[in-house]
Structures are given as structure tokens and as C-alpha cells.
Amino acid sequence: MSETILTEIDHGVGIITLNRAERHNAFDDVLIQDLSAALVQMDIDTDVRVVVISSTGKSFCAGADLNWMKRAAGYNAEETQRDALGLASMLRMLNEMKKPTVARVQGPAYGGGVGLVAACDIAIAAFDAQFALTEVRLGIIPAVISPYVIAAIGERKARRYMLTAERFSAAEAYRIGLVHEIVPGEAELDEAVGEIVDALLANGPKALGECKTLIKAVANRPISQEVVIDTAQRIARVRASDEGREGMAAFLEKRKPSWVK
Ligand code: COA
Numbered sequence: 001m002s003e004t005i006l007t008e009i010d011h012g013v014g015i016i017t018l019n020r021a022e023r024h025n026a027f028d029d030v031l032i033q034d035l036s037a038a039l040v041q042m043d044i045d046t047d048v049r050v051v052v053i054s055s056t057g058k059s060f061c062a063g064a065d066l067n068w069m070k071r072a073a074g075y076n077a078e079e080t081q082r083d084a085l086g087l088a089s090m091l092r093m094l095n096e097m098k099k100p101t102v103a104r105v106q107g108p109a110y111g112g113g114v115g116l117v118a119a120c121d122i123a124i125a126a127f128d129a130q131f132a133l134t135e136v137r138l139g140i141i142p143a144v145i146s147p148y149v150i151a152a153i154g155e156r157k158a159r160r161y162m163l164t165a166e167r168f169s170a171a172e173a174y175r176i177g178l179v180h181e182i183v184p185g186e187a188e189l190d191e192a193v194g195e196i197v198d199a200l201l202a203n204g205p206k207a208l209g210e211c212k213t214l215i216k217a218v219a220n221r222p223i224s225q226e227v228v229i230d231t232a233q234r235i236a237r238v239r240a241s242d243e244g245r246e247g248m249a250a251f252l253e254k255r256k257p258s259w260v261k
Contacts, residue, residue, distance in 0.1 A: 004031040006056075007038050011261075013197055014048035014099075021057025026065035027087060027112050036090045043097050049208075049259075050200045051097060052193060053120060054104040060129065063111025066138070087112065088144035095119040095148055098209040100200050104193045105129045105170075105179065106186055114178070115145025118152040121212070122196055123179040126189045129170040131178065137165040152178050204243045205259055210234065 006017040016038050018025035027035075042048045055061060064087065072083045094101060094116070103117045105125040110132045117123045117131075133149065135142040142149065142162055150158045153176045161168065170182045183192045200208065214234055221227055238244050243259075250257035 004028075004034045005038055007042070009045070009047055012047065012049040012201055014042040014045065014051045016042065016051065016053050018053075018055035018061055021055075021059075023065060024059035024062035024108065025055045025057065025113070026062040026068075028065035028068040029083065029086060031065075032086045032090050036086075036093055039090070039093045039097060043099060049099060049205050050197050051099050051101045052104055052197065053094075053101060053116060054193075055106070057107070059107040059113075060103075060105045060109040061113030061116055062108060063113050063115075063134070069140070084144065091115055091119050091144060091148060098212065099205075100208050100212070102193055102196055102200075103179075104189055106189060108132075110134050111142065112145055115142070115148055117178060118145065118148035124181045124183065124189060124192045124196065125170045125173060125179040126186055127170050127182060127184050129173065129179075129182075130167050131161075131170075131173050132165060132167040133162045134165045136163065149178075202260055204247050204257065206241065206243045207238065207247070210238050 004018070004020055006015075006019050008015045008017075016035065018031070018035070020026065020028075020031060025031075039051075042051050072080055075083060091112075100122070101120040103120040103123040105117055105123060107126075107128060108130045109117055109125075110130075111134050114131055114133055117125075133142050133145075146158070146162070149162075153161070157176045160166075168176075170179065173179045174182045181192055181196075183189050214231070217230060217234075218227060239248070246259075247257050
């Protein structure tokens with residue numbers, strides 16, 4: 001049996017490639033389990049500073065495997081709950097990675113595929129990418145992906161695309177903020193992902209983790225006294241850290257910081 005995912009570590013970049021091209025990289029229980037394990041491994045591996053999620057074949061990801069979903073619909077209450085939690089937990093793991101994550105999107109990204117894109121920090125798509133939240137057309141709902149999709153595109157746009165199940169283009173995905181950049185083809189996609197990865201590798205590895213936690217702590221909260229104090233405490237702590245001291249010293253001494261090779 002072929003591996004459902006491929007992993008590779010190259011100069012600080014962990015690349016996870018969905019490898020079920022014959023099923024358009026649809027998630028079944030095995031792929032979810034393998035992907036979850038790879039995410040955990042990449043997040044603890046000190047050789048990995050950035051994680052790229054990509055896929056083989058002509059589709060990025062056709063969402064949940066409908067054969068698996070159909071099978072799971074026959075499970076008893078406890079089994080079905082446990083099964084659905086697998087996908088929900090994997091998306092949460094991706095969303096909460098300490099390291100920055102980049103989605104490299106070509107071809108269709110439907111249902112859970114949109115969830116995967118939304119749960120990454122940065123997403124870049126080729127012009128041929130297509131997106132759809134098709135669940136209601138199948139008589140189901142985009143439940144476990146909804147927190148990430150709504151956070152990425154906002155409630156108003158989610159209402160339209162979750163309710164109509166319409167297909168939308170890479171240009172529309174860019175317009176509504178699901179992806180950060182669109183490029184003509186796969187060669188440009190690799191180039192654009194490479195540029196983002198280089199930008200990320202120039203930054204303090206611990207600062208990136210701290211920055212991700214900061215964004216989550218501050219986003220969508222009123223600017224209360226508690227938030228103001230929290231942000232001050234964060235910068236006070238990080239600027240006194242080894243990495244903070246090294247980064248500022250390197251700038252003032254006109255040299256590269258230790259994390260830049
Ligand atoms: N689950 C299980 N099988 C899937 C799948 C999915 N999500 N998406 C595609 N496949 C299977 C097809 O059933 C087909 O199987 P077959 O060869 O046994 O007939 C095979 O992959 C090829 O798909 P096909 O539709 O013939 O390819 P295509 O290039 O015309 O279209 C897609 C590709 C991805 C656009 C199309 O298959 C599709 O819309 N899939 C459903 C995606 C979806 O709605 N996902 C959300 C699930 S919640």
C-alpha cells in the first residue's frame with residue numbers, strides 16, 4: 001500500500017505532502033492519523049523551522065473521503081464521535097503548530113481541503129486552484145472546519161459559501177482572504193512558496209512561535225486593560241530572552257543573527 005503522506009526535511013523546512021492522488025488527496029482515517037503524527041513530529045523536531053503542506057497530483061485535497069464518511073455514518077454514537085474528532089483534532093493541531101505553516105495549493109481544494117488551507121498561517125495558490133465548501137450539497141455540514149474557515153474569511157463570506165456550496169476561483173479566494181497570494185502555475189507556486197519560506201527562515205525561530213501565540217491571544221478581543229498589560233508582559237519577556245538579545249545585538253552590530261545561515 002502506498003504511503004498516504006510523504007515527509008521531507010530540507011534546510012530547516014519540513015515538507016508534508018498529501019499522497020493519495022488517486023483519491024484527490026481526500027482524508028480518510030489513515031491519512032488523518034498519518035498527517036496528525038507528521039504534524040506532531042515536525043513541531044517537535046528542532047531541525048524544522050517552517051512547515052509546508054503540499055500535495056501530489058492534480059488536486060490539493062478533495063476534503064473528507066466520502067467512502068469513509070459513509071462508513072462512519074453507520075457507526076454507533078460513541079464510535080462516530082471518536083471518528084469525527086480525529087479530523088477535528090488534526091485541524092486543531094495544524095492551527096496550533098508552534099512553527100509557521102504554509103499551504104501550497106494547486107487544483108481543487110474542497111470541503112476539508114479548504115479547512116486545511118484556512119488552518120495554515122499562510123496560503124499560496126496557483127490560478128488553477130478551485131475552492132468549494134460542498135458539504136451541504138452532500139447533505140452534511142462543514143462542521144469541524146468551520147472555526148478555521150470563518151476565522152479566515154469572516155462570517156459574512158462564510159454564510160455565502162457554506163450555504164451555496166458554490167465553487168469559487170483562486171482569484172475569489174484571494175479576494176476574500178482565504179489565500180494570501182495567487183500565481184500563474186506550478187513553477188511560480190514553488191517560487192512563491194520559496195520566497196515566503198526564506199522570509200520565515202530569516203526570523204527568530206522562538207520569536208515566530210511567540211508571535212503566533214500573540215496573534216491568537218489578541219485577535220478579536222477588545223483592547224481592554226488586561227490585553228494591554230498582557231502585550232506589555234509579552235514584549236518584556238521576549239526582549240529579555242536569548243533570542244531577543246541576539247536579534248537586537250546583531251542588528252546594532254551590523255551582522256547576521258545566529259539563526260541565519
Ligand atoms: N471522497 C472519496 N472519493 C473521492 C473524493 C472524495 N472526497 N473526491 C474524489 N473522489 C474519487 C471519485 O469518486 C473518483 O473515484 P472512481 O475513480 O472510483 O470513480 C476518483 O476520486 C476521481 O474523481 P473524479 O470525480 O472522477 O475526478 P475529477 O477530476 O473529475 O474531479 C474532484 C475531481 C475533486 C473535483 C471531484 O472528484 C469532486 O468534486 N469530489 C468531491 C469533493 C468534495 O465535495 N469534497 C467534500 C467532502 S465533505
